[in-house]
Amino acid sequence: MKKLYRSTDDSQLSGVLGGLSETFNIDASILRIIVVVSGFFTGGLTWLIYIVAAIVMPTDQEVRK
DSSP states (O other), rough: OOOOOOOOSOOOOSHHHHEEEEHHOHHHHHHHHHHHHHHHHHHHHHHHHHHHHHHSSSHHHHHHH
16 A cells, blocks of 8 residues: 655645655646646635645655655
């Protein structure tokens, strides 16, 4: 089972979507587009979840220790 983590290699802001893309084998660009678009439709709730995930999720370097 793969662990969920923030990516330091594929990161634009904090690496949350890069880590999700590595975990679920999805292109990170597609996830980034989905998050931006869904943020407008949910009134920013998606962006709030992203910020919380960026604070809570460990980086891939912390997971490898």
